[in-house]
Amino acid sequence: MQFNSSDSGSSLQSEINITPLVDVVLVLLIIFMVVVPLLMEGYDVDIPRASADTSAPVAESQLILGIGATACPILTPPAGEGIPKDCQVTLADQKIPVAELPGRVATILRGRPAEQRALFLAVDDRLNYEAVLRIIDLAKSGVEDLKIEFVAAN
């Protein structure tokens, strides 16, 4: 594009050529459209050991979160967001409202080295799965790198 006196009057093209930009954007669009729906989100958990192991005594330092079906009666998918207020859980043998869970877990585990920041879950079989995941979500919101392990519920 030259500044000739002959064409500067009527046909000087001052616009940026956007074609390569559009090409790149389109390719990115396509890549993301293919990949994004396939990405998943969730929670890493350790699964209960085979039944032979469950009788082993639980070490003192293990932080156990008990979710019972009488103290926390969520048997159908909870409506809306969060967990109903009347849900109580048992953290280290203390009964607490579920809303206090992130703070308590953070207080107890803060001083521990990262590899010991684990929460052991004993969950009643009758509870709704979505409610259990929401309680895990809540517990994890107190401690970033919290490890979740299930213990066999009785």
Add this chain to the structure above:
Amino acid sequence: MQAAINITPLVDVVLVLLIIFMVMAPQMRKGPDVNLPNTTKPNAQGDERGRILVSIDEAGGLWINDQSVAAEHFDEALRAAVGAETNPKIVIRGDAKLNFREVREVMVAIEQTGFRGVGLIAKRTGTEGK
């Protein structure tokens, strides 16, 4: 003198691609449609390709990737799906309506087949997902 690029054909092509991908994307997903639990901040679990997807549908039926499996053949089917992979990543897509028991039984079955650790798949509140 027309200095602007004619973008009409470009837009045509883009829209066609957009429509093609919108139609194709849900079908590229593995496994049955599962109404995943909603939570506020699930962690990234990566791309579903390269994961072994164990799905539990609303009725408690088990699926490994695209195939429905009976509970009594679950361990063989899981071993077959894992194949020679040494460190398989297994995720559970459980329906929000399930009891915890049904999910726990699957977790135990996975553990008994010899694999440690699973991801429980959720979807972020307010997003689309199946």
